[in-house]
Amino acid sequence: xxxxxxxxxxxxxxxxxxxxxxxxxxxxxxxxxxxxxxxxxxxxxxxxxxxxxxxxxxxxxxxxxxxxxxxxxxxxxxxxxxxxxxxxxxxxxxxxxxxxxxxxxxxxxxxxxxxxxxxxxxxxxxxxxxxxxxxxxxxxxxxxxxxxxxxxxxxxxxxxxxxxxxxxxxxxxxxxxxxxxxxxxxxxxxxxxxxxxxxxxxxxxxxxxxxxxxxxxxxxxxxxxxxxxxxxxxxxxxxxxxxxxxxxxxxxxxx
Numbered sequence: 001x002x003x004x005x006x007x008x009x010x011x012x013x014x015x016x017x018x019x020x021x022x023x024x025x026x027x028x029x030x031x032x033x034x035x036x037x038x039x040x041x042x043x044x045x046x047x048x049x050x051x052x053x054x055x056x057x058x059x060x061x062x063x064x065x066x067x068x069x070x071x072x073x074x075x076x077x078x079x080x081x082x083x084x085x086x087x088x089x090x091x092x093x094x095x096x097x098x099x100x101x102x103x104x105x106x107x108x109x110x111x112x113x114x115x116x117x118x119x120x121x122x123x124x125x126x127x128x129x130x131x132x133x134x135x136x137x138x139x140x141x142x143x144x145x146x147x148x149x150x151x152x153x154x155x156x157x158x159x160x161x162x163x164x165x166x167x168x169x170x171x172x173x174x175x176x177x178x179x180x181x182x183x184x185x186x187x188x189x190x191x192x193x194x195x196x197x198x199x200x201x202x203x204x205x206x207x208x209x210x211x212x213x214x215x216x217x218x219x220x221x222x223x224x225x226x227x228x229x230x231x232x233x234x235x236x237x238x239x240x241x242x243x244x245x246x247x248x249x250x251x252x253x254x255x
Contacts, residue, residue, distance in 0.1 A: 001030040001242040003227060004249040005220045007094070007128065007155050007175050007202035008034045010058060011046040014206040014217055023054050026220035030242070034220050035253060037061045037094035037128055037155075040068035041079050059253065061091040063116055066098040066109045066130055073105075073112050080116070084123050090253040092120040093128025094155060097141075100133045110141065117145045120152070126252050127152035129172075135159050139166055146170055151252060156204055158186060161193045168198050173248055175202040178210035178218060181229045191233040196244040200252070201226055 005026070015022055026034065034054075036047050038061055050058045062083045064076045084092070095116040097109045120127040131138040131154055142150065143166075154167050157174035167174055176199055179185040201223055203209075209218035210225045224238075227245070231238035 001224065001227070001239060002246050003029075003031045003201065003223050003242050004033045004035070004246045005031055005203050005205075005223050006035050006153060006200040006249045006253075007037055007177070008205045008220050009036065009039075009207075010034055010205060010220065011036055011043065011050040012206050013046075015219075019050070020053075022219045022221070023057060026223070027057070029221045029224050031220050031223055032057070032246075033249070034058045035061065035090055035249070037065075037091075038063050038080075039065045039094075040076055044079075044083070059090045061093045061128060062089040063091075063093040063095040063128070064112055065094055066096050066112070067101055069105055069109045069112045071108075073108050077112060077115050081119060084119055084125075089125065091126045091128050091152065092116050092123070093152070094130045095127065096130035096155075097134035097138045098130060098132045099137070106137070110137070113138065113141050114145070117141065117150065121145075121149055124149075129154050130156070132156070135163055139163075139170075142170060142172070153200060153252070155202065156208070159190070161190055164190060164194055164198075168195075173198055173200050173252060175200050176230055177202045177204050177226060178208040178214070178222070180226055180233065181210040182214065183211075188233055191230060192235070194234070196234070196236070196241065197248070199230070199245050200249045201230070201241075201245045
């Protein structure tokens, strides 16, 4: 199988002891590309070092994560804009809205997302969206901005069939990760109703490790476990899951 991990923080300090081995394990299991979302100014150096070290495999995005949006978010966004102006990235992201940890910066998160939507349009790049406890808030901004030019991924999708239909109507993809393997993750009721043309696979490592590794550090080699679970739930061969989701990711990112 040829797999693409469309969302992985392989540059995280959680991999400082064995990053090379983690990348090699993933490659041996068929993972040919690892797309890396940025967090904020503190993650850029590590992300770009991973890109250089594993050229052709680890591909960076540039964006500001909603949990890093605070009082100085404009300064962070200026840095994102500077980087997008001076070199190529696969996408703008990850960005979006997160109401799980803290709702007090919702207006700033909304403004930061709107700015990054415009940056995605300016640079003709896809946008990778974080929507934890905030699907409706994020969807409203993207729907209002959609003029046919916006594309991207609702990362870590774990919503309803109705929400999936909204994503599809926007022309966006859904990133399916470890939650699909969780007993009470809810995706067993949703994935059978989805089409492969709207999906990518992701680990979001080092977070959200799939069963049977739940609670431990996640890594790209576990992408095949997610693919197998998606195949079971959609009643399709795992090879078809791999082929279609890989094609979707490559076609979207084009880097």
